[in-house]
Amino acid sequence: MSINSAFLDYFRQEFFLDNEIEFEAFTKSLLRPLKKTMRINTNKQPLDTFMSNKTAVGWKFGKTPNGHVFHVDREDTSIALGSNPEHLRGDFYIQELSASMSVWLMSEGQVHTEPFHILEMASSPGGKTTQIAEHYPNAFIFANEFNKERIVPLLENIERMGLTNIAVTNMNGVQFRDLPNRFDLVLLDAPCSWEGIGYKAAESLKYWNIKNVKTIARLQKKLLHAGLVALKPGGTLVYSTCTLNHIENEEVLASAKEEFGDQIEITFSKRFWPHTEIAGGFFVAKIEKKFTETVSEEVSKGYRPNTDISLLEDRSLGMVEDALERLGTNLPHNTQLYRYKNDILLTRFTSDINSLLKELYIIRFGMRIGRIEGNNFEPLPPLGVHFEHTKLLKYEIAKEELKEFLRWLSVPVTLEHAWLIQVYWNGAPLGFGNIQKGVLQSGLPKYMFWK
Numbered sequence: 468m469s470i471n472s473a474f475l476d477y478f479r480q481e482f483f484l485d486n487e488i489e490f491e492a493f494t495k496s497l498l499r500p501l502k503k504t505m506r507i508n509t510n511k512q513p514l515d516t517f518m519s520n521k522t523a524v525g526w527k528f529g530k531t532p533n534g535h536v537f538h539v540d541r542e543d544t545s546i547a548l549g550s551n552p553e554h555l556r557g558d559f560y561i562q563e564l565s566a567s568m569s570v571w572l573m574s575e576g577q578v579h580t581e582p583f584h585i586l587e588m589a590s591s592p593g594g595k596t597t598q599i600a601e602h603y604p605n606a607f608i609f610a611n612e613f614n615k616e617r618i619v620p621l622l623e624n625i626e627r628m629g630l631t632n633i634a635v636t637n638m639n640g641v642q643f644r645d646l647p648n649r650f651d652l653v654l655l656d657a658p659c660s661w662e663g664i665g666y667k668a669a670e671s672l673k674y675w676n677i678k679n680v681k682t683i684a685r686l687q688k689k690l691l692h693a694g695l696v697a698l699k700p701g702g703t704l705v706y707s708t709c710t711l712n713h714i715e716n717e718e719v720l721a722s723a724k725e726e727f728g729d730q731i732e733i734t735f736s737k738r739f740w741p742h743t744e745i746a747g748g749f750f751v752a753k754i755e756k757k758f759t760e761t762v763s764e765e766v767s768k769g770y771r772p773n774t775d776i777s778l779l780e781d782r783s784l785g786m787v788e789d790a791l792e793r794l795g796t797n798l799p800h801n802t803q804l805y806r807y808k809n810d811i812l813l814t815r816f817t818s819d820i821n822s823l824l825k826e827l828y829i830i831r832f833g834m835r836i837g838r839i840e841g842n843n844f845e846p847l848p849p850l851g852v853h854f855e856h857t858k859l860l861k862y863e864i865a866k867e868e869l870k871e872f873l874r875w876l877s878v879p880v881t882l883e884h885a886w887l888i889q890v891y892w893n894g895a896p897l898g899f900g901n902i903q904k905g906v907l908q909s910g911l912p913k914y915m916f917w918k
Contacts, residue, residue: 470494474662474675481713489742496742497665497672503548504746506536506562506594508628509578509601517558520893531564533571535601547918552869552892555915556852557628562594565663565739565749569656569707570595572735572751574602582606582817583651588640588694591617593624595656600630605801607817609650609827611636611643622831623914629853631802632815634823635831642770644693646826651702653694657687659708659715663741663748680714687719695723695731698756703734707751711738716750723754730758772825776832779804779811783839787811790837790844794887795858802833811837811844848912851889851899860888862907864897872900873917878907 475494483490507517514535518528525542539548548554549561583606590596590610599608610625610633612618618637625633640655660680661671687708694704708715720733736752779787787804798813803820805812814820814833824832836850850856860882868878869892885902887910899910 470497470665470672471675473677474672477677477712492742493740496740496745497662497748498669499666499741501563501666501746502538504531504536504562504564504567505539505548506533506560506567506598506601508558508560508597509535510604511558511629517553521553533564533567534576535571535598536562536564536567550873550917552873552897555627555873555911555917556892556895556897560594560597560624560628562598563664564746565741565744566594566709566747567598568739568749569654569705569751570598570602572753573599573652573654573703573705577602579603580605581651584649584817584823585609585652585654586643586650586694586697587611587654587656588643588690589613589656589658590621590635592620593628595654596621596633597624597628597630599654600628600632603652604632605815606632606651607815607820607823608633609636609823610634611638611640613637613639618830623912625831626834626849626912627914629834629849631799631813631833632817633833634827634829636827637830638770638827640690641693643697645770647696648699649697649826651699653698653702653704654707655690655694655704656707657690657715657719659683659687659710660712662710662712663739663750664709666741666747677714680712684714684719687715688722691719691723692726695727695754695756700756700758702756704754704756705751706754707749709747709749711740711748711750716752720752720754727758731756770826770828773807773828773830776805776807776812776824776829778821779806786839786842787837787844790846793858794846794856796850796854796856798854805832806839807832809839810835810847811839846887846899848898848910848915851910852896852912852915855896856889860885861891862888862900863891863894868907870917872897872907872909873911873915875909875911875916880905880907882907 507514527540529538585606585608587610591612596610661668665672698704732755734753739749741748801816803816812833813836835847837847838845871878882902888900890897890900
């Protein structure tokens with residue numbers, strides 16, 4: 468696919484006027500396929516444990532500037548990386564290297580244990596959301612996504628990675644200006660013109676035009692203003708785009724600096740060129756908030772809360788606890804159970820979560836682990852993927868049975884009957900199943916379907 472001549476003219480003039488050789492290297496890199504990179508989910512197991520287990524079966528890992536992200540090669544590629552059972556149960560996330568750098572830089576490559584409240588203003592499909600949860604495991608993360616259609620993959624990835632400390636909202640990001648001084652950290656991975664991801668979205672380069680770039684930049688400026696207002700004094704906002712032009716990057720930052728002056732400080736910025744980083748094109752900046760009062764928004768307006776979400780108490784709590792006892796389930800000590808209609812939600816404890824529930828309309832909260840049907844608790848698939856159940860029959864599935872199980876096909880077994888079992892793969896839970904007349908049936912989540 469061709470690259471728009473207006474795009475080529477803009478970048479030659481803005482960045483490569485005196486270096487035609489580098490300009491050619493840049494343009495050739497834009498559509499070049501990238502080597503696969505994956506981020507290991509350190510909330511499930513340590514880096515060394517995962518890498519040791521997979522190295523033993525022929526995986527090779529190459530280091531990158533992000534200490535949790537690796538290039539990966541495999542001797543056996545008959546199973547696509549995304550269909551690998553460890554991927555399906557959330558042991559790793561397939562994430563492009565440059566896209567992983569905004570959270571890596573926000574956390575300075577460290578794991579932080581503070582109970583922060585973190586806002587991600589444009590979250591789907593959830594790569595950065597779930598990455599935040601790895602670097603801030605005790606935080607509570609508010610993952611906002613404006614486009615309703617994009618919420619489904621966001622929810623699936625949160626659930627696949629086994630996370631209980633994320634609440635999902637569906638708001639126009641500009642509305643966060645009405646919640647001043649509320650969040651310890653903010654990530655704005657802004658909607659952009661996609662110049663840096665031509666390797667997977669070539670149409671962004673074919674149909675590029677400066678008018679569209681300037682239109683998007685106006686939205687980015689509004690979102691950045693809202694994020695800075697919502698950020699607590701002393702907090703950090705990370706601004707990132709998967710685009711490379713000045714208009715959506717430096718000019719957006721300059722607009723914020725002009726508006727807020729010395730009340731903010733841009734402490735870092737970097738453009739990730741695809742021809743030098745051998746990765747997708749990307750831009751990241753860090754902004755520290757200095758001021759102690761908002762510029763124009765003085766009082767939090769808040770938004771209509773979701774009154775269908777409430778702390779699980781009394782008889783319903785006893786019913787769920789009894790059911791989990793029968794399964795032999797040990798939930799993490801720092802979690803609470805909530806109810807959304809008939810769904811039971813397992814949520815990371817945070818001291819003022821109830822006040823947060825009153826401020827925002829939250830459409831998903833924590834992880835769904837079960838459902839109350841009449842007087843019974845029905846376990847839902849995530850409970851079988853992410854927790855061990857000591858009183859259930861365990862079945863270690865064989866490699867030759869795996870494909871059928873992940874496609875929800877019948878698997879003949881020598882066992883006769885079990886209404887609920889836990890299926891294991893390589894010594895770790897893969898999900899629920901049941902056995903009827905010598906046939907194992909899958910009880911996996913739909914996102915675990917083997918394509």
